[in-house]
Amino acid sequence: MRIEGKPLRKAGRQNKRDILLNAAIEVFAKKGSSLATIAEVAKKARVALGTVYVYFESKDDLLQHCMKEIINTEIATIIQNTTDIADPMDRLYAFFMHHVDLVKNKPYIARFLAVEARQNENFSKRNPGYNPLHQYIDYIKEVTSKAIEAKQIKPIDPAALAFLLVGAMDIILWQWLSEDGSVNIDTINAQLRQILHAGVAINP
Helix, strand or coil: CHHHHHHHHHHHHHHHHHHHHHHHHHHHHHHCCCCCCCCHHHHCCCCCCCHHHCCCCCCCHHHHHHHHHHHHHHHHHHHHEEEEEEEHHHHHHHHHHHHHHHHHHHHHHHHHHHHHHHHCCHHHHHHCCCCCCHHHHHHHHHHHHHHHHHHCEEEHHHHHHHHHHHHHHHHHHHHHCCCCCCCCCCHHHHHHHHHHHHEEEECC
């Protein structure tokens, strides 16, 4: 009985930790980590205040784990869901659309990214080499470079295209968030796809 119980306790602890991380992201996305409190996170997660400190040393420790664990997982999933698409233009478009779906289904994660990755000066100072958007940029550069080698797209600068696409994605989704969804993302995405094909595809 004791042996059987151990995995259950471990699974329970991991589940509670994940609940705290998701609750923290929602709270930080709404108020910003500088104004949010551990008590608000505990309330959102429906746990006692002391429970938070069982898993995280401080609010700052919680913030860092939110950024690096939850966000990295979401980005890795988006990348994984597009790797088997043969056509590079379709792959980049699907990559964009998966991120749009993330924003639509979990807008608090997108808002958290926008607020904390850019505006939290303390986080940036403590983690000078970390920026979740770099993962997007690196992925697009990789896809573009391989497509150029295979003569599937024009010989353009992969880094320039990566910054162009990530910048467009970022500003469109932030605009959508700030205007409570009034921006028609689907229409804009369709137009961006046409522009992308016309600009870089060898046979648009």
